[in-house]
Amino acid sequence: MSIKQYGWNENWSRKWNEKWLDTGGPELVPGRIVGDFGTKYRVMAESGETWGELAGKLRHGLVVSGDYPAIGDWVGLSMQDGGEHAVIHGVLPRHSVISRKVAGTSQEEQIVAANVDTLFLVSALNDDFNVRRMERYLIMAWNSGANPVILLTKADLCTDAESKIAEMERAAPGVAVHAVSALQGEGLESLLPYLGSGQTVALTGSSGCGKSTMVNRLCGKDLQVTQDIREGDSRGRHTTTHRELFVMPDGGIIVDTPGMRELQLWEDDGGLERAFADINSLAAECRYKDCSHDREEGCAVLEAVQSGVLEQNRLLNYRKTQRELLYQSSKEKKTKRKNANTSLKVSPSRSRGWRSGLDDF
Structure with a gap:
C-alpha cells in the first residue's frame, strides 16, 4: 500500500526535503505512525507496515514528552533487516497537535494525535451526554489546529435527540453537530465531507460513547473490539487500549483513541476564546x-x-475553565524556570514513563 493512501502529499514532501534532503546522515525513508502502543510503534512506509523504535540519538535528545513521536506523525526511518523493523530518527513538523495534560500533578503534555484535519468530538445520546464536558473538548480541539466536529452517537436509542442537538448547538456556536447511529447506519452520509481521500480524522470522547463502533462502521469491517456499556450508569468499559490509525475504503484516514476518564487541558492557544x-x-x-x-x-x-x-x-463553566488554564499556565512557567535553572534533562526512563500505561484514560 502506497504511503499516499496514508496522507503523504506534496506538502509533506516539501517538509521532508527541508529537513532531510542532503543532510549527509543515514539514508532515510518517510513513514507514518499508525499504531502507538506506549513503548513501541507501528509505522507504515512505502515498503509496508513494520515495527519502529527510536534511534538512541533521538531518544537522548528528547526532553519533554510532547516531543516524542505520536499517532499520525510523519517520521524519518532507516529500514533494518530487509524492512522487518525500522529505526525512527526524527519527526516532521506537525500541522496540528491534539494534546492534553497528563493526569495527576505532573506538568507534562500528552499528545492524543498529530496531523489531524478533523477532530470528531464524540458524545453518546444517553447518560454520557454532557454539554459542559463538550465545552472542554472544544477548547482542546480549537487549540489543536484541527477542525472540530461534534458527533452525537447512539441516536437510535434516544427519544429526544432533536432537543439535545439544539442544546449542543447552543453550546458550540459555529461547530457542526451531527446525530448518528453507527449500528443502524443512520446519519453517516453527513460525515462524507470530512472523510475524503488523504484526509485524516480522529475520534475522541469518553469510554462507551461509541468511537470504536464508529470506526468499524466507517471502515466496513470489525477492526476494533467493542463492548456493551454498563447497565445503570451507561458508562463504557475500556475496549480501545492504544491509539491506532486506519485507512477507510474511500481513502479517508481515521484514528481511534482510548476513552478519556477526564480531560485536563494543556496550555491555551486561543481555544477558550473560540469555544466561548x-x-x-x-x-x-x-x-x-x-x-x-x-x-x-x-x-x-x-x-x-x-x-x-x-x-x-x-x-x-467559562469562569472555572479560565481559572484552571491560568493556574496551569503559571505551573507550566514555574516548571520551565526550574528546568532552565537546573539545566537537567529528563532521563530516558522517566520521559518514557508517562507512556507506559493508559491508567489516566
Whole structure:
C-alpha cells in the first residue's frame, strides 16, 4: 500500500526535503505512525507496515514528552533487516497537535494525535451526554489546529435527540453537530465531507460513547473490539487500549483513541476564546475592560444571563475553565524556570514513563 493512501502529499514532501534532503546522515525513508502502543510503534512506509523504535540519538535528545513521536506523525526511518523493523530518527513538523495534560500533578503534555484535519468530538445520546464536558473538548480541539466536529452517537436509542442537538448547538456556536447511529447506519452520509481521500480524522470522547463502533462502521469491517456499556450508569468499559490509525475504503484516514476518564487541558492557544465566542462577544459591551463577569455593574455578560440570552451554567463553566488554564499556565512557567535553572534533562526512563500505561484514560 502506497504511503499516499496514508496522507503523504506534496506538502509533506516539501517538509521532508527541508529537513532531510542532503543532510549527509543515514539514508532515510518517510513513514507514518499508525499504531502507538506506549513503548513501541507501528509505522507504515512505502515498503509496508513494520515495527519502529527510536534511534538512541533521538531518544537522548528528547526532553519533554510532547516531543516524542505520536499517532499520525510523519517520521524519518532507516529500514533494518530487509524492512522487518525500522529505526525512527526524527519527526516532521506537525500541522496540528491534539494534546492534553497528563493526569495527576505532573506538568507534562500528552499528545492524543498529530496531523489531524478533523477532530470528531464524540458524545453518546444517553447518560454520557454532557454539554459542559463538550465545552472542554472544544477548547482542546480549537487549540489543536484541527477542525472540530461534534458527533452525537447512539441516536437510535434516544427519544429526544432533536432537543439535545439544539442544546449542543447552543453550546458550540459555529461547530457542526451531527446525530448518528453507527449500528443502524443512520446519519453517516453527513460525515462524507470530512472523510475524503488523504484526509485524516480522529475520534475522541469518553469510554462507551461509541468511537470504536464508529470506526468499524466507517471502515466496513470489525477492526476494533467493542463492548456493551454498563447497565445503570451507561458508562463504557475500556475496549480501545492504544491509539491506532486506519485507512477507510474511500481513502479517508481515521484514528481511534482510548476513552478519556477526564480531560485536563494543556496550555491555551486561543481555544477558550473560540469555544466561548458568545461570552467574549458580550464582554466587549461590558462597562469595564477588565470585567470578571462576576458582580460588576454594567456587565453585559451578567445582563445576558439575567435576560435568559446566556445560560448561567455556561458562564460558570467559562469562569472555572479560565481559572484552571491560568493556574496551569503559571505551573507550566514555574516548571520551565526550574528546568532552565537546573539545566537537567529528563532521563530516558522517566520521559518514557508517562507512556507506559493508559491508567489516566
